[in-house]
Amino acid sequence: MKKWVLSVLLVxxxxxxxxxxxxxxxxxxxxxxxxxxxxxxxxxxxxxSDMVKKALQPGLEKLGYTVELVExxxxxxxxxxxDNGDIQANLFQHTIYLENFEKENNMDLTALLTVPxxxxxxxxxxxxxxxxxxxxxxxxxxxDPTNAARALNTLRDAGLITIAEDADPLTVSEKDVLENKxxxxxxxxxxxxxxxxxxxxxxxxxxGNFALAASMNLLDALTLENMSDSYRNVVAVSAxxxxxxxxxxxxxxxxxxxFEKIIDEEFQxxxxxxxxx
Numbered sequence: 001m002k003k004w005v006l007s008v009l010l011v012x013x014x015x016x017x018x019x020x021x022x023x024x025x026x027x028x029x030x031x032x033x034x035x036x037x038x039x040x041x042x043x044x045x046x047x048x049s050d051m052v053k054k055a056l057q058p059g060l061e062k063l064g065y066t067v068e069l070v071e072x073x074x075x076x077x078x079x080x081x082x083d084n085g086d087i088q089a090n091l092f093q094h095t096i097y098l099e100n101f102e103k104e105n106n107m108d109l110t111a112l113l114t115v116p117x118x119x120x121x122x123x124x125x126x127x128x129x130x131x132x133x134x135x136x137x138x139x140x141x142x143x144d145p146t147n148a149a150r151a152l153n154t155l156r157d158a159g160l161i162t163i164a165e166d167a168d169p170l171t172v173s174e175k176d177v178l179e180n181k182x183x184x185x186x187x188x189x190x191x192x193x194x195x196x197x198x199x200x201x202x203x204x205x206x207x208g209n210f211a212l213a214a215s216m217n218l219l220d221a222l223t224l225e226n227m228s229d230s231y232r233n234v235v236a237v238s239a240x241x242x243x244x245x246x247x248x249x250x251x252x253x254x255x256x257x258x259f260e261k262i263i264d265e266e267f268q269x270x271x272x273x274x275x276x277x
Contacts, residue, residue, distance in 0.1 A: 035245050038066045042078040042090035045071045047118055047212050047267065048233060052091055055262040056235075059253030065246075082238060083107045088246060091115065094231045096146065096170070110242045111234035113251055114273035116263045118208025120150050121221025122158060126202045130158045130222050136183050137202035143188035148173060151205035154225045160184060170230060208270075218269025227271045 041056065043049040049071050057067045070087055072078045078090040079101050093101070095111050102109045127133055141151035149172040156163045162179035163172055174186060189197060194206040195214035203222075211218060218224065235254065237247055253259055255275075263270060 037064050038068075039089070039246060040068045040070050040087040042070045042072055042081055042087040042092070044075065044078065044092040045073060046209065048091050051115065051263075051267065054266055055259050056091070056250070056253055059256060059259060060249060063249050063253070065249070079105070079107065079109060079236075082109060082236060085238070088241065089235055089237050089250060091233060091235050093236065094233055096230050098234060098236055108239040109236050110239045111236050112242070112247055113254055114229050114232040114234050114275070115254060116267060116270035116272045116276070117227065117232040118212055118218060118267075118269065119225035119227045119271045120147070120154055120205055120207045121211060121216075121218060121224050122154060123198045123204045123206055123211070123216065123221050124202060125198055127222065130160070133160065133182055133184075133203065136185060138185045138187055139203040139205065140187045140189050140194055140197040140201040141205040142191040142194065142207065144191060145171065145173065147191055147207055148188065150207070150225060150227075150231060152177065154205060154223065155184070157226050158223045169228065221269075224269065224271070229273050232271070232273050 039060070041052050043052045049069060052069050057069065060067050070081070072081075072092070075093065075097070078087070078092050079098075081087045082090050083105075089112075094117070095114070098109060098111055101107070122130070126137075139155070142148050149170060152161065152163065152172045152174070153169055155161050160180075160182055161177050161184065162181070164176045164178050167176035184203075187197075187201060191207055191210055194204050195210055195216060198204045198206070198216075206214075206216065206221075208218060208225075211221075235250055237244070237250075241247055260272075260276065263272070
């Protein structure tokens, strides 16, 4: 009798252990197949960390994500953190910078989509209109090739200079200027010094991020850049996560009417990408 009872108990115990094992296995498989809803998004301190906090994060949280914003003070660490998995997405750079950075650093990152971006502006404390610019006016502009090209394209669009038709818009330089209608005197300086140069020059071509960092109002510019989408900032992820559910959800939030409404209310003067128009 005792042997029979022991046999029955042994069978029951083995059955329970097997059932628990199967349950644990199934639960583990489910967890392994699901993406984590706890994510980190990197951005440089300033308007783009604000864009994450005010426009992107709330939309993702409505979809069930727990979002932590990680702020960076330079343009190198956000991509390194993305590449090694410390963050799942970042917002701070335009396409040209991203492509050059990943090539130089042997990374595989992807731009999901462009977002509204602060454009370069032509500012002046001397003139109240582009039409008022006088002959021989001084113009400060960035001394780095990428931003210098943007400045010259903006001056062209404002009707102040003419640029060779066969010039590459992304690499335009002073040698491509065919006609300088107002005999403007170009003064290349460090981009970070451009906001202060408004006090000393007749005109200053100031990139949007530097203007905002100096508490300048984008809408105070005499004219704003007709920005190429190549210069608009992007939400970037690692190439391995390009087709992830998170990537799809980020795109859905950025493409939503609510996101655009927040941009219109909180980020006045930001130029919208072509897909938004």
